[in-house]
Amino acid sequence: MTVATVLLHLCTPGEWRSWLDAGAVAPPSLDEAGFVHLSTPEQVALPAERLFAGRTDLVLLVLDPARLDAAGVRVRWEPGVPGDPESMRFPHAYGPVPLGAVLAVVAYRPGPDGFTAPAVPEPTAAFRASAFEASMLRRAADAEEPVTGGVAIRTDEWPVSRMHNRLQIDRPHLTDAVVLAREADRALVAHGRAATAFLDGPGARELATGLTAAGWAVSALDVLAGPAGRDATGAAARAVEVDADVVREFRLADWRTALPDLPDGQLAQLVDRDAGTARAVAMHHVAVLDDGVAVATGTLERDGATAWVDGLTTAPAHRGRGHGRALLARCRELAAEYGCDLVALGADADDWPREWYLRAGFSLVGRQYEAIRRP
Structure with missing residues (x-):
């Protein structure tokens, strides 16, 4: 029997996005053949070239075989289709692939000679956290x-x-x-x-x-990561999941305070760009409400077993009351409810929230840099 450190499923970003909503990877082959087609990194160029020659928007779902086994999804190594090497055996997952088995989503692009075997990084916590935003933005x-x-x-x-x-x-x-x-x-x-x-x-x-x-x-910019799970203090109970419109109104007011001279059209772009994120990953908006009005908000983004916390903000008049802790705790609980085991976020390396996240149980796993050319 073949043993692989990771297995891959080849798909389009739109297919993956639909499975995030459905709760599992369940392509048509599951109904047609009874299994989900998988590949090893050494094999995946074969189906890519056969099915998607010339496509420049494909992604690879990086799967943990141990998590498939733990979920009761049996993987059999079986022959491919006519034309594949006779000695080659492909992994087939007999059942829907749980989202919690998808450790990372990486872009897969052809070279001048078509698709070749990809260099798939080891899906460590550091890689999963550091690659989250860049992968999402490409999609x-x-x-x-x-x-x-x-x-x-x-x-x-x-x-x-x-x-x-x-x-x-x-x-x-x-x-x-x-x-x-x-x-x-x-x-x-x-x-x-x-x-x-x-x-x-x-x-x-x-x-x-x-x-x-x-x-x-x-x-x-420091990348921090911590475990998903329930908060024993009960702080999460003060934060609730809300519609995107609730968060939008809060953020419009917050951005207007921070950038009073920014034209309304550009201000709206900074708020409405969340819609672009939602095209690639699943999003959950959370808020602390005071008489039905949001006084603190944040967003959880899900991409398989990895989640990302973004935009934790409390209105100035309501700071110092633990709202940030409530939002963060609720995000970690939501992540666990949807099968994520890792929650990541980014923090300015020189600003105070970084230390606040470290005290909340997050660890430093990477450092990145943003560079902007001055006019």
């Missing part, structure tokens, strides 16, 4: 193109949003400040976007230093 973007050391993404509905329009550099050691500036001009500025880069991976700190010397404004 939500309207356009993606290669740049030296990574990709450029653009999202037409929210051109003012730096997170939705940026260079995502995951191989910083392959580029430098001069090359990155040229790529930003070509892939972003020429399309009416700001020159923004997001750096992660080996060489990120060195590239960040070079960009600082070249006049870019660079911020260090």
